[in-house]
Amino acid sequence: MKYFPRRSQTILCFFVLTFVFNSITVKSLETLPVFRLLHSEQVSSSTGKTFIRGTTSASVPSSQTKAYFECAEYLKKTPKTLTNLDQDTDIENETEEEIPHNEQEEFVKCFKGAVAVFPLFSLLEFDISALSEGGSCKGILIVLPRDLLTTKAKEFVTFQNEEGRESKEEIIKKLGEIESILVEKEFRVPIYFVHEDEVSHLFSFDNLNPNKKGSYNLKIVGKPGNKKKIKQVSSLEAWLPTDLDEEGKLKPTIVLTANYDTFSVSPALSSGLESGNNAVGVLVELSRLFTKLYNNPQTKGQYNLLFVLNGGSKQNYLGTKKWISSVDRKVLESVELVLCLDSLSIYDDDLENELTDDLFLHYSTGGKIEIGKTVPTEFQSISKLFGINTQIVTKKIMKNNPLISFEHEIFYRKKLKAITVSNFKSYNQTIRKGSLLDLQSGSNPTARPMKTVTTLIAEFLSKMIYKQQQQQQQITIFENNFEPNNLVIESINKMLLKYNRFSPFLEKDDQLLLNLENTFKSFGLDTKIESKKISLKKETFYYTGTQGKLTIFQVKSLLFEFFVFIMSLVYLAVLYYFLNGKEKTIQEIKQLIHNRKKNN
Amino acid sequence: MSFFYLFAVLAVLLVVPFIYFRISTKGQSKKKTSILYGVVAYLLTTLLKMILMATFLPDSDQEEADFTAQFEPVSAIITIVVSSLDALGCFLALRACSGHSEIRIFGVSFAWSSAESILSFFFVSWIGCLKPEFNWVYMQNALGSNINLLKQIAFTHIIWVLWKGKFQNPDKRNIFIWLSAFFITPELFKLSEVLLSKFFIFGWVLLVLKFAVAYGLFITSKKIYQSFEQLNNNKKKN
Numbered sequence: 001m002k003y004f005p006r007r008s009q010t011i012l013c014f015f016v017l018t019f020v021f022n023s024i025t026v027k028s029l030e031t032l033p034v035f036r037l038l039h040s041e042q043v044s045s046s047t048g049k050t051f052i053r054g055t056t057s058a059s060v061p062s063s064q065t066k067a068y069f070e071c072a073e074y075l076k077k078t079p080k081t082l083t084n085l086d087q088d089t090d091i092e093n094e095t096e097e098e099i100p101h102n103e104q105e106e107f108v109k110c111f112k113g114a115v116a117v118f119p120l121f122s123l124l125e126f127d128i129s130a131l132s133e134g135g136s137c138k139g140i141l142i143v144l145p146r147d148l149l150t151t152k153a154k155e156f157v158t159f160q161n162e163e164g165r166e167s168k169e170e171i172i173k174k175l176g177e178i179e180s181i182l183v184e185k186e187f188r189v190p191i192y193f194v195h196e197d198e199v200s201h202l203f204s205f206d207n208l209n210p211n212k213k214g215s216y217n218l219k220i221v222g223k224p225g226n227k228k229k230i231k232q233v234s235s236l237e238a239w240l241p242t243d244l245d246e247e248g249k250l251k252p253t254i255v256l257t258a259n260y261d262t263f264s265v266s267p268a269l270s271s272g273l274e275s276g277n278n279a280v281g282v283l284v285e286l287s288r289l290f291t292k293l294y295n296n297p298q299t300k301g302q303y304n305l306l307f308v309l310n311g312g313s314k315q316n317y318l319g320t321k322k323w324i325s326s327v328d329r330k331v332l333e334s335v336e337l338v339l340c341l342d343s344l345s346i347y348d349d350d351l352e353n354e355l356t357d358d359l360f361l362h363y364s365t366g367g368k369i370e371i372g373k374t375v376p377t378e379f380q381s382i383s384k385l386f387g388i389n390t391q392i393v394t395k396k397i398m399k400n401n402p403l404i405s406f407e408h409e410i411f412y413r414k415k416l417k418a419i420t421v422s423n424f425k426s427y428n429q430t431i432r433k434g435s436l437l438d439l440q441s442g443s444n445p446t447a448r449p450m451k452t453v454t455t456l457i458a459e460f461l462s463k464m465i466y467k468q469q470q471q472q473q474q475i476t477i478f479e480n481n482f483e484p485n486n487l488v489i490e491s492i493n494k495m496l497l498k499y500n501r502f503s504p505f506l507e508k509d510d511q512l513l514l515n516l517e518n519t520f521k522s523f524g525l526d527t528k529i530e531s532k533k534i535s536l537k538k539e540t541f542y543y544t545g546t547q548g549k550l551t552i553f554q555v556k557s558l559l560f561e562f563f564v565f566i567m568s569l570v571y572l573a574v575l576y577y578f579l580n581g582k583e584k585t586i587q588e589i590k591q592l593i594h595n596r597k598k599n600n
Numbered sequence: 601m602s603f604f605y606l607f608a609v610l611a612v613l614l615v616v617p618f619i620y621f622r623i624s625t626k627g628q629s630k631k632k633t634s635i636l637y638g639v640v641a642y643l644l645t646t647l648l649k650m651i652l653m654a655t656f657l658p659d660s661d662q663e664e665a666d667f668t669a670q671f672e673p674v675s676a677i678i679t680i681v682v683s684s685l686d687a688l689g690c691f692l693a694l695r696a697c698s699g700h701s702e703i704r705i706f707g708v709s710f711a712w713s714s715a716e717s718i719l720s721f722f723f724v725s726w727i728g729c730l731k732p733e734f735n736w737v738y739m740q741n742a743l744g745s746n747i748n749l750l751k752q753i754a755f756t757h758i759i760w761v762l763w764k765g766k767f768q769n770p771d772k773r774n775i776f777i778w779l780s781a782f783f784i785t786p787e788l789f790k791l792s793e794v795l796l797s798k799f800f801i802f803g804w805v806l807l808v809l810k811f812a813v814a815y816g817l818f819i820t821s822k823k824i825y826q827s828f829e830q831l832n833n834n835k836k837k838n
Contacts, residue, residue: 556734561604564739568608572615579623 115139119196120436123178124171132187140191141550144269144436172437176430182265193266193436194550228542230504233312233319234531236260236513238287238520240294240305252336253304254461257320257407258283259313260496260512261503263434268546270502272438274431276313276422277496279341281489282454283307284519289458289482291523301465304334307525309516310407311503314434317404319503322532324414335416337375337464340407342422343432344453359383359390359453362405362420364412366396371417379421379460385476386456393425421457454484492519504542605738606729612742613717613725617749621710625703634697634707641696641708642715645689649682657682690759701760701829709749709756716752717745736803743807750814754821761821761828 116131120142131140182191245251258279264270287307293299312318324332344359361379363371376392383390395405397412404410405427411418424432431438458478466477478484499512506512508531520527577585656678693708725738 558604561608561734565604565608568611568739572611572619575616576619576623579620 115141117141117143119143120145120175121171124174128178129181129185131189132185139189140187142191142193143196144193145196172430175437176433176435179265179430179435192548192550193269228504228544230312230315230318230534230542232508232531232533233310233315233322233503234506234508234510234513234529235311235319235323236309236516236520236527236529238307238523238525238527240287240291240307240525242294242301242304250330250334251302251304253306253331253334254464255306255308255335255338255411256283256286256341256461257308257310257338258341259311259317259319259407260309260516261311261313261319261501261506262438263314263502264436264438266436266546267502267505267542268500269436270434270500271497272435273493273496274343274345274438275434276343276432277501278343278345278450278493280309280496280516281492282344282450282457283309283341284492284516285450285454285484285488286458286461287520287525288488288523289478289484290461291525292482293477295524301462302467303336303465304331305461305465306331306335307520309513311506313407313503315503316402317407317410318534319532320407320410322534323530324410326530326532332414332416335411338408338411338416338418339457339461340411340418340420341457342406342420343424344421345423345450358423359388360393360422360425361390362393362395362408362422363418364397364409365394367412367415369412369415369417371419375417375419378463379419382460382463383456385459386452388452388456391425450489451484451486454489455479458484492516500546505544505546603730605734606726609725609729609738609742610722612739613721613745614714616746617710617714617717620749621706624706634693634699634704635711637693637697638708638711639715641689641693642712645685646719649685652682652685653678686755687759690756691763694756694760694763705756705760705825706753709752712756713745713749713752716748717742721745740803740807744810747807747811747814750811750818754814754817757821757825761825764828764832 116139118126118128118140123142128140242251259276260280262270262272262275262277264272284307287305290301290305294301294305308323310317310319310323312322313320361376363376380390380392395409397409399413406420406422408418408420422432426432455478459476462477495515496512499510501512508529513529517527517529580588690708690712693712694704697704697707699707721738721741725741728735728738
């Protein structure tokens with residue numbers, strides 16, 4: 001070290017020490033899109049300050065995500081391990097205990113002054129309504145996996161019961177209950193949703209340990225929410241007529257309906273298809289096929305076809321009700337059958353009960369009109385040809401009950417024969433009601449090709465339209481050139497996935513409806529978009545400002561920064577000492593003290 | 601971040617050069633003129649470099665550190681010529697000011713590196729340190745500017761020796777000094793940063809290695825200067 005004088009050795013050591021005591025590489029600013037909970041409104045907090053629930057204008061202060069992870073580790077243990085078990089305890093006598101209430105309180109205390117960051121499935125282990133008062137917690141950030149109903153999500157859940165891992169159906173049901181709590185209960189804290197793949201490099205939930213240690217500051221910027229009433233709901237009609245009869249009157253009409261809107265606890269995340277919107281692609285493809293047939297005079301059918309896309313389905317089928325009350329009386333009188341298309345695909349092969357390979361054909365009874373057994377039986381027999389089992393579900397209409405389970409009930413109440421084809425057996429299944437779980441990011445490889453269902457429905461319609469006699473050998477029309485094109489269906493689905501289709505926020509001139517209208521027009525159909533004004537007895541308000549930008553900062557505590565300041569002063573002092581030399585520095589200090597004493 | 605961090609960064613950025621200058625030029629006069637000439641020289645040199653680069657350097661999509669990219673001789677020559685303006689600026693500043701050699705060298709190098717630090721890092725650090733996110737890069741920049749001071753002192757020593765020894769017998773040692781003054785010293789620094797980033801060395805490790813390079817240059821230049829001064833003194837005695 002001949003060329004490194006002693007003073008410089010110390011400076012070198014100081015650099016090395018600086019490097020050693022903090023080896024953290026800092027993550028730069030991350031700005032991510034977040035989605036706000038539905039029904040945010042201005043409320044007063046317990047401290048007397050007013051803030052907008054689900055606020056986008058206030059900054060959420062420093063979060064202590066480390067606190068969350070510690071508590072989550074604590075709660076990760078099953079109820080059995082929380083209690084002290086003797087080794088001699090008979091396993092059969094072990095009883096499951098719920099997490100005691102005081103431990104729940106302990107958990108809530110973990111989030112004091114912090115933002116609670118939850119992966120969606122961890123909400124199964126924790127009652128989120130405990131944070132609704134919001135006194136301690138500053139905000140809730142729920143992290144959503146992209147493909148929620150895949151096996152990855154299944155592995156994530158750690159909750160166990162006596163029989164072993166819970167079935168997916170039970171998990172979906174529980175998550176549905178949690179979503180109901182989120183919508184119905186009043187939360188005094190802002191609740192936001194963010195996609196997992198955008199935060200995974202900051203918060204890793206695989207082993208519930210953060211990638212980067214330290215504190216994070218979460219800030220959300222966006223427009224404040226405004227109150228909004230549902231003013232109008234839009235319907236899109238596409239008319240494929242046949243020739244008039246000899247008397248110049250309209251021939252019978254078959255109406256095919258589907259719904260383009262959906263629902264989610266976060267309006268900005270209402271883009272899924274599983275709640276019933278995957279039928280839109282099927283309907284569009286059917287319109288294309290039948291237009292092709294009707295363009296040829298030899299294959300022109302004896303029925304008019306009316307394709308209708310309605311909104312407001314999650315608001316008790318408001319769109320359909322408005323449409324039927326405003327449709328042309330002549331057309332209404334000519335309607336022979338209404339075929340309502342609900343959700344038509346399956347999501348995952350290994351699901352039980354929630355979604356199956358079967359299709360369900362729903363129709364109502366107990367009214368003045370009876371659909372008879374011909375139509376359902378015909379549908380059943382045709383579906384068997386395609387390897388699909390169709391179950392018939394009938395329900396007696398309850399006139400006093402305003403709740404509409406399936407769309408056909410609205411037409412049935414207007415004395416029209418109507419059936420609904422769906423892969424849901426019950427109207428109140430979680431995904432059908434509209435859920436965060438309905439977040440398709442792309443095509444599902446395990447799903448039944450929509451082409452099969454489209455062909456089935458097309459063949460069923462063609463039997464009616466062309467009045468084919470029952471023959472031993474069934475004649476199929478929709479094959480080869482007339483085979484349904486899966487690409488058309490997929491492209492419509494992809495288009496739907498791009499839009500947030502929460503009905504109250506859709507306008508008359510929404511790009512989605514215009515695109516669908518253009519699609520029908522390109523096939524050569526007469527189309528029109530009708531918007532009906534709505535005035536409800538009980539007004540429902542929604543709040544805009546459903547999206548924001550979340551910025552995550554990695555922060556250090558004030559104490560740490562003070563420490564850095566002190567260290568920098570030490571660095572200056574050490575540098576001065578070694579550049580000046582020991583003797584000179586001591587001399588200067590002595591002189592300084594001497595001068596001060598003299599002045600005093 | 602808070603004001604503590606801001607004060608820490610500014611202290612390291614501004615106070616360290618001042619300490620070094622004060623100690624190195626203690627008891628000497630005519631410090632202010634050398635500082636003034638150093639600052640003016642830096643500002644004019646930087647302005648001229650920017651104008652020349654903007655005028656003559658062709659647009660390129662390639663990154664500076666991309667060695668796999670195609671070598672463009674015109675851009676390389678222009679960059680080297682423009683970089684050598686630093687030496688010219690330094691030389692003119694040394695020539696303009698008066699006083700003892702050490703005053704001139706330390707004054708010009710202190711002024712040059714301080715002006716560079718203030719214009720490059722001061723305002724950026726002022727704004728950045730008060731942001732909510734903590735970032736070590738501002739402290740790293742401040743320590744980097746201290747290392748640049750060492751480099752600048754080395755560079756100025758070499759310019760001095762080259763100037764004063766200009767009419768001495770040219771030999772291999774002078775050629776080495778010539779090369780290091782105009783090409784190696786500034787380019788070596790940039791090259792070392794580029795090479796280290798190729799090996800994904802950033803942050804504190806890069807700082808330590810930069811310090812090692814700067815210190816090596818500083819020691820070498822000081823030895824050259826001291827041996828030159830000794831030679832001059834011997835000649836005067838004779």
